[in-house]
Amino acid sequence: MPAQGAPVRVAIVNDHPIVVAGVAAVLEPYADRVRVVEIVAGAEVLSEVEVILYDTFGQDQGDGVDLPTLVDHGRARVAVFSWNTEPEVVERALALGASGYLSKQVTGQEMAWALQQIAAGVVLRPEDVGDCTLPEVGSWPGRERGLTAREAEVLALICAGLSNQEIAERTYLSINSVKTYIRTAYRKIGAGSRSQAVAWAMQNGFRPERVRVLRPSAQDPRSG
CATH class of the missing domain: 1.10.10.10 (Winged helix-like DNA-binding domain superfamily/Winged helix DNA-binding domain)
Structure with a gap:
């Protein structure tokens, strides 16, 4: 868990840089609550974070997600971020170790709240966050x-x-x-x-890439 009053440290994971950058931009206005410290495409998370947000764009979903690797023996909680919210898919992901499953129809504010809850140990399902009536957030190729x-x-x-x-x-x-x-x-x-x-x-952003962006630790109030 983050220190009391400190923002939750989050890493966003997907194989497409446009996708992870788009999700990070959605969370930017809520940096006082959720701080994106690393965005990762096609690589492992290196930063010390409380939550890994796994975006399913063009990736495995449900029981196909390599959750044991992402969870890394409890080093971070994993939230799956997907527009596939079929109950059986959600439950399989949670059974494999995910700490939350978020619909891509949440708002940025709802996502920030959900990540705070997940960091605190609350297991969230799509129906626990918002009414899922808004367009998908973030960005994607094309x-x-x-x-x-x-x-x-x-x-x-x-x-x-x-x-x-x-x-x-x-x-x-x-x-x-x-x-x-x-x-x-x-x-x-x-x-x-x-x-x-x-x-x-x-030629238009659909080629998976290996990209890592580490946010400067000096921006983190816990970095001293």
Whole structure:
């Protein structure tokens, strides 16, 4: 737990730099309560933090998340951040060691509150935070072209070489829903085939990268 009155130290994890930077920006106005000290893409967390916020964009969800590695023998609590809030997916993640599961439809203020609660040892489910009626927060590749978070996620998984069936299994969507997201995403980016979509995506932020940004410790009131 953080020292009394000190902000919760948080690391944000995902393989796409645009995604982690977008989530960090959402939390920036609440730095007096939640301080993002590290954003990580494709690497392990190095900083001493109370909570690791795992963003599922283009990544495993539910029981596919490598929670034992993220939790690191109790070094930090893990909050899964996803737009997939099916009860069975949430419960599997919690059973594997997650301390909270947040919907991407929370506001920045709700997210900051939730991370404080998780740092204090409270286990949170999506229904415990907000009413989930707002658009997804943060950012993702292709948003400037009008891609929704779901469309962008499916496109990222296509770039990873997954078939439509594998995407459905990874995202817990029906195969028909996956095909619909593919069709609407292709229309927005002007792609007529899978190879054209991959070529466009690789040039527009969908390539996973290894990036680490450590926030200066001098900004942390506990750094002395």
